Amino acid sequence: MIRYSLQCDKGHRFDSWFPSADGFEALSRAGQLDCAICGSTVVSKSLMAPSVTPARDKVATPTDPERPLSTPQNETEQALAKMRREIEKNSDYVGMNFATEARAIHSGDSPTRAIHGEAKLEEAREMLEEGIPVMPLPFLNTRKAN
Known part of the structure; x- marks a missing residue:
C-alpha cells in the first residue's frame, strides 16, 4: 500500500491509500478519483513529506493521552468517522463476498439492501462496467479477517 497526498482543482488537500503507484495511475486515468471534501474529479498528487517513523517510545498508542489513535483529530477525520x-x-458488512453479493442484488437474486x-x-472495475453502482469508501476495514 502507498499513501499519496492529493489536491483537487479547488485547492483541497487530502490523503488516500492505493495498492500501488500503478493503482493510482489506473484510477486517475479512469476518472475514478474525486476530492474527499468537495467531490471534484480533477485530482492530482501534491507535494509530500517523506514518512519517517519515530522512535518506538514516541509512537502514539491507544492509551497515549496526547493523541489516542481512535479519536478524530480534525473536522475531516470527524466527518469520516461520522460517515x-x-x-x-x-448497511450489511459482506466482507470479501462484496462482488458476489452486489451482483446478486443487482440481478434481483438477493433482496435489495445496502451493503459494504x-x-x-x-472486481470493482468489472462491476462498474456491468452498470452496478459501487464506490470505494475512504477508510480501511477494522474487522479482523481469519
Whole structure:
C-alpha cells in the first residue's frame, strides 16, 4: 500500500491509500478519483513529506493521552468517522463476498439492501462496467479477517 497526498482543482488537500503507484495511475486515468471534501474529479498528487517513523517510545498508542489513535483529530477525520458510523449502522458488512453479493442484488437474486465490504480493484472495475453502482469508501476495514 502507498499513501499519496492529493489536491483537487479547488485547492483541497487530502490523503488516500492505493495498492500501488500503478493503482493510482489506473484510477486517475479512469476518472475514478474525486476530492474527499468537495467531490471534484480533477485530482492530482501534491507535494509530500517523506514518512519517517519515530522512535518506538514516541509512537502514539491507544492509551497515549496526547493523541489516542481512535479519536478524530480534525473536522475531516470527524466527518469520516461520522460517515463510517452511518454506513456501518445502515448497511450489511459482506466482507470479501462484496462482488458476489452486489451482483446478486443487482440481478434481483438477493433482496435489495445496502451493503459494504471488500473487493479487488479489478472486481470493482468489472462491476462498474456491468452498470452496478459501487464506490470505494475512504477508510480501511477494522474487522479482523481469519
